[in-house]
Amino acid sequence: xxxxxxxxxxxxxxxxxxxxxxxxxxxxxxxxxxxxxxxxxxxxxxxxxxxxxxxxxxxxxxxxxxxxxxxxxxxxxxxxxxxxxxxxxxxxxxxxxxxxxxxxxxxxxxxxxxxxxxxxxxxxxxxxxxxxxxxxxxxxxxxxxxxxxxxxxxxxxxxxxxxxxxxxxxxxxxxxxxxxxxxxxxxxxxxxxxxxxxxxxxxxxxxxxxxxxxxxxxxxxxxxxxxxxxxxxxxxxxxxxxxxxxxxxxxxxxxxxxxxxxxxxxxxxxxxxxxxxxxxxxxxxxxxxxxxxxxxxxxxxxxxxxxxxxxxxxxxxxxxxxxxxxxxxxxxxxxxxxxxx
Amino acid sequence: xxxxxxxxxxxxxxxxxxxxxxxxxxxxxxxxxxxxxxxxxxxxxxxxxxxxxxxxxxxxxxxxxxxxxxxxxxxxxxxxxxxxxxxxxxxxxxxxxxxxxxxxxxxxxxxxxxxxxxxxxxxxxxxxxxxxxxxxxxxxxxxxxxxxxxxxxxxxxxxxxxxxxxxxxxxxxxxxxxxxxxxxxxxxxxxxxxxxxxxxxxxxxxxxxxxxxxxxxxxxxxxxxxxxxxxxxxxxxxx
Amino acid sequence: xxxxxxxxxxxxxxxxxxxxxxxxxxxxxxxxxxxxxxxxxxxxxxxxxxxxxxxxxxxxxxxxxxxxxxxxxxxxxxxxxxxxxxxxxxxxxxxxxxxxxxxxxxxxxxxxxxxxxxxxxxxxxxxxxxxxxxxxxxxxxxxxxxxxxxxxxxxxxxxxxxxxxxxxxxxxxxxxxxxxxxxxxxxxxxxxxxxxxxxxxxxxxxxxxxxxxxxxxxxxxxxxxxxxxxxxxxxxxxxxxxxxxxxxxxxxxxxxxxxxxxxxxxxxxxxxxxxxxxxxxxxxxxxxxx
Ligand SMILES: Nc1ncnc2c1ncn2[C@@H]1O[C@H](COP(=O)(O)OP(=O)(O)O)[C@@H](O)[C@H]1O
Ligand SMILES: [Mg+2]
Numbered sequence: 096x097x098x099x100x101x102x103x104x105x106x107x108x109x110x111x112x113x114x115x116x117x118x119x120x121x122x123x124x125x126x127x128x129x130x131x132x133x134x135x136x137x138x139x140x141x142x143x144x145x146x147x148x149x150x151x152x153x154x155x156x157x158x159x160x161x162x163x164x165x166x167x168x169x170x171x172x173x174x175x176x177x178x179x180x181x182x183x184x185x186x187x188x189x190x191x192x193x194x195x196x197x198x199x200x201x202x203x204x205x206x207x208x209x210x211x212x213x214x215x216x217x218x219x220x221x222x223x224x225x226x227x228x229x230x231x232x233x234x235x236x237x238x239x240x241x242x243x244x245x246x247x248x249x250x251x252x253x254x255x256x257x258x259x260x261x262x263x264x265x266x267x268x269x270x271x272x273x274x275x276x277x278x279x280x281x282x283x284x285x286x287x288x289x290x291x292x293x294x295x296x297x298x299x300x301x302x303x304x305x306x307x308x309x310x311x312x313x314x315x316x317x318x319x320x321x322x323x324x325x326x327x328x329x330x331x332x333x334x335x336x337x338x339x340x341x342x343x344x345x346x347x348x349x350x351x352x353x354x355x356x357x358x359x360x361x362x363x364x365x366x367x368x369x370x371x372x373x374x375x376x377x378x379x380x381x382x383x384x385x386x387x388x389x390x391x392x393x394x395x396x397x398x399x400x401x402x403x404x405x406x407x408x409x410x411x412x413x414x415x416x417x418x419x420x421x422x423x424x425x426x427x428x429x430x431x432x433x434x435x436x
Numbered sequence: 437x438x439x440x441x442x443x444x445x446x447x448x449x450x451x452x453x454x455x456x457x458x459x460x461x462x463x464x465x466x467x468x469x470x471x472x473x474x475x476x477x478x479x480x481x482x483x484x485x486x487x488x489x490x491x492x493x494x495x496x497x498x499x500x501x502x503x504x505x506x507x508x509x510x511x512x513x514x515x516x517x518x519x520x521x522x523x524x525x526x527x528x529x530x531x532x533x534x535x536x537x538x539x540x541x542x543x544x545x546x547x548x549x550x551x552x553x554x555x556x557x558x559x560x561x562x563x564x565x566x567x568x569x570x571x572x573x574x575x576x577x578x579x580x581x582x583x584x585x586x587x588x589x590x591x592x593x594x595x596x597x598x599x600x601x602x603x604x605x606x607x608x609x610x611x612x613x614x615x616x617x618x619x620x621x622x623x624x625x626x627x628x629x630x631x632x633x634x635x636x637x638x639x640x641x642x643x644x645x646x647x648x649x650x651x652x653x654x655x656x657x658x659x660x661x662x663x664x665x666x667x668x669x670x671x672x673x674x675x
Numbered sequence: 676x677x678x679x680x681x682x683x684x685x686x687x688x689x690x691x692x693x694x695x696x697x698x699x700x701x702x703x704x705x706x707x708x709x710x711x712x713x714x715x716x717x718x719x720x721x722x723x724x725x726x727x728x729x730x731x732x733x734x735x736x737x738x739x740x741x742x743x744x745x746x747x748x749x750x751x752x753x754x755x756x757x758x759x760x761x762x763x764x765x766x767x768x769x770x771x772x773x774x775x776x777x778x779x780x781x782x783x784x785x786x787x788x789x790x791x792x793x794x795x796x797x798x799x800x801x802x803x804x805x806x807x808x809x810x811x812x813x814x815x816x817x818x819x820x821x822x823x824x825x826x827x828x829x830x831x832x833x834x835x836x837x838x839x840x841x842x843x844x845x846x847x848x849x850x851x852x853x854x855x856x857x858x859x860x861x862x863x864x865x866x867x868x869x870x871x872x873x874x875x876x877x878x879x880x881x882x883x884x885x886x887x888x889x890x891x892x893x894x895x896x897x898x899x900x901x902x903x904x905x906x907x908x909x910x911x912x913x914x915x916x917x918x919x920x921x922x923x924x925x926x927x928x929x930x931x932x933x934x935x936x937x938x939x940x941x942x943x944x945x946x947x948x949x950x951x952x953x954x955x956x957x958x959x960x961x962x963x964x965x
Binding site: 149150153155202206209210212213214216217218220221224225227228282332333337340344348349394397398400401403404405406407408411412415416420 | 704708709710757760761764765766767768770771773774775777778779780781782784785786788789896900903904907938939941942945946948949952953
């Protein structure tokens with residue numbers, strides 16, 4: 096009875112969260128917060144996609160910027176060359192990212208462990224170089240600019256919310272069915288999985304295809320929303336390939352909702368730094384009249400990458416399975432809640 | 437044509453010939469024992485049959501089909517299941533999920549896979565530990581899980597690689613019992629085993645190899661009395 | 676023909692430095708079985724050490740004696756307090772150590788950015804731009820010296836690995852950690868020392884590179900990429916392979932820059948890398964068996 100109750104709660108919580116998010120723009124009129132929410136939701140998509148391939152299937156990719164960038168460029172280039180609405184580009188962005196995923200998989204999947212990580216990193220970097228060099232086609236370092244369709248942020252918010260819900264839901268359903276079981280088998284032991292009838296190469300590619308597709312969609316949406324891309328932005332190793340990893344690690348690798356939690360933490364964290372703890376330092380500086388506090392505030396504003404670095408180190412050391420994965424541990428040690436025996 | 441046959445199988449690793457021209461036939465419904473001292477090439481034979489290695493030369497025939505060199509997952513689908521001598525549990529999945537994953541080789545829906553898994557868990561006596569993570573099972577449990585997983589793929593031929601090693605006498609008895617019941621269900625079994633009284637009592641026929649080559653084949657009685665077999669085993673015992 | 680020879684020489688000299696970077700990486704890779712994605716950042720740190728000392732009038736080649744011990748200590752600290760504790764915890768992904776090095780790399784880069792801002796720094800010496808000629812081919816003086824010193828370090832490293840007890844323990848650990856433990860090697864200590872040595876070697880490369888390169892906080896990333904390209908080319912964990920890998924990458928980059936244009940320098944490296952992964956998995960080690 097108790098078990099059934101907690102299961103109900105588990106299913107109910109995401110729905111409540113979704114309802115809350117859907118109602119948010121009605122109560123929240125600040126463009127600034129909507130922008131942050133859009134970023135958060137984009138990261139939900141990217142982090143969850145990375146997590147499907149790495150966290151569930153065990154193939155740790157260091158090259159997801161490739162898919163994000165290809166998605167973004169698909170939308171951008173379609174408009175740039177053919178004047179096709181970048182919203183069409185959004186669907187195609189996913190498809191092209193998937194197509195790029197095919198050779199990506201063909202090259203990387205025969206490799207295991209460190210080799211796989213390195214090959215994916217090299218491919219991601221390679222695509223960035225290509226986008227930079229193929230100036231006549233991509234505009235090179237000048238980048239691509241398009242006029243945003245909507246002035247208000249609200250439509251973008253709902254579209255991103257839709258994409259995020261759809262991607263997380265799809266991953267949840269997959270993980271409860273045959274492919275999901277196959278993904279985890281591959282992660283746990285490839286040889287055992289093969290002996291149980293799992294076509295490991297095929298299913299690794301399936302996982303990659305889904306992961307690349309959603310990441311590409313996120314990229315295309317980014318193009319639509321931001322209106323500007325260049326190779327160093329959307330193919331960035333640090334801002335996308337590594338960041339996707341961080342989002343999942345912080346939230347919890349190999350859990351369905353981990354990346355969502357991770358995305359929230361990372362976006363909040365970045366904003367906390369960027370604004371100097373929402374102006375706290377500036378306020379304290381003014382209130383106390385101590386120049387050092389104001390200076391410290393200015394330093395903090397530039398320190399968000401440093402903050403990420405430290406966050407990663409701390410999380411890996413103390414919460415190696417992320418906030419969701421180590422939730423029991425957090426409850427025990429931080430909130431001093433002990434499960435009733 | 438035999439149900440299962442290997443013909444002049446050879447496998448070399450660099451300069452080392454691990455298996456050197458082994459041939460034998462297995463009839464449907466048999467428990468076929470494979471014995472030989474450590475390092476004689478038994479596991480390598482299993483790896484060639486199950487598709488982990490492609491034989492350097494020779495054939496593997498199963499239900500009138502040549503299957504050597506096929507991928508492991510294809511061979512599983514053809515109805516050959518195997519266990520690993522060094523167990524390979526899917527560690528961070530529960531015992532039940534291990535068996536469900538294996539069941540998906542035959543069915544596609546979650547419901548059917550779950551039913552199949554429950555039946556197998558019951559058959560193997562694993563139901564009490566079904567919610568345990570595979571990595572936290574003791575060794576006897578892991579060996580049993582290997583068998584359960586292989587059975588969940590509904591094999592017609594089951595390859596068991598030292599599934600009795602490391603078990604205490606009680607566990608040993610129940611393992612032998614399980615293997616007999618598997619055969620009663622119509623599955624043919626090839627079993628590698630070191631513990632002599634186990635393999636001698638359970639097998640219908642025994643094939644002995646040493647240094648990758650056949651030294652004897654026959655009924656358990658015949659093989660036990662064979663001079664070459666005695667030497668191979670005494671040799672290792674006294675070394 | 677002269678252009679070709681000139682390119683060859685430039686590539687070869689650069690390759691010597693790359694070999695030094697690669698050996699540090701490959702040692703770490705061999706012993707810990709992980710890729711160190713903070714390798715270039717460690718080199719960047721050494722470059723800044725050289726820069727700071729240079730502003731105080733210290734010659735870059737003298738700063739080797741400061742930067743190498745400093746980076747050795749840093750490497751030891753990283754391995755002991757940040758990487759070794761991870762071996763014991765169980766996680767979904769075995770790559771946690773690699774991800775940790777990503778975090779370390781970020782922290783190092785950002786700390787340096789705080790201290791020195793993002794702008795380019797130069798270590799100027801009277802010989803920074805000096806060259807000498809053999810026939811029609813000109814040799815950069817600092818690069819030639821760097822090549823010589825890199826060669827010296829490489830030879831010293833070989834002697835160390837082959838002839839000393841510590842070196843043998845390192846090789847034993849790289850070959851088979853469990854067996855080494857059984858043989859009484861304290862593998863925990865070995866990993867710490869190896870990370871220290873790897874860091875010191877890449878620090879040497881940083882000092883040698885400082886007089887001929889511009890220095891900025893983000894220079895670490897590209898050199899981390901170079902380091903792993905070299906190691907993959909050479910075959911993970913192979914020291915001899917790392918030398919081949921380093922020279923190959925140096926030559927390839929030079930050729931790419933001369934015959935395709937500067938912007939192709941990096942992509943040539945990546946292309947070779949992917950080709951090697953595809954057609955020669957295991958790297959040059961496979962060809963030479965060393
Ligand atoms: N992948 C491999 N690479 C190299 N040698 C191997 C490999 N697999 C097995 N061998 C060698 O082949 C021989 C037979 O091994 P194996 O089949 O495991 O013996 P058994 O199972 O009879 O104890 C041994 O000498 C072993 O070292
Ligand atoms: Mg064996």
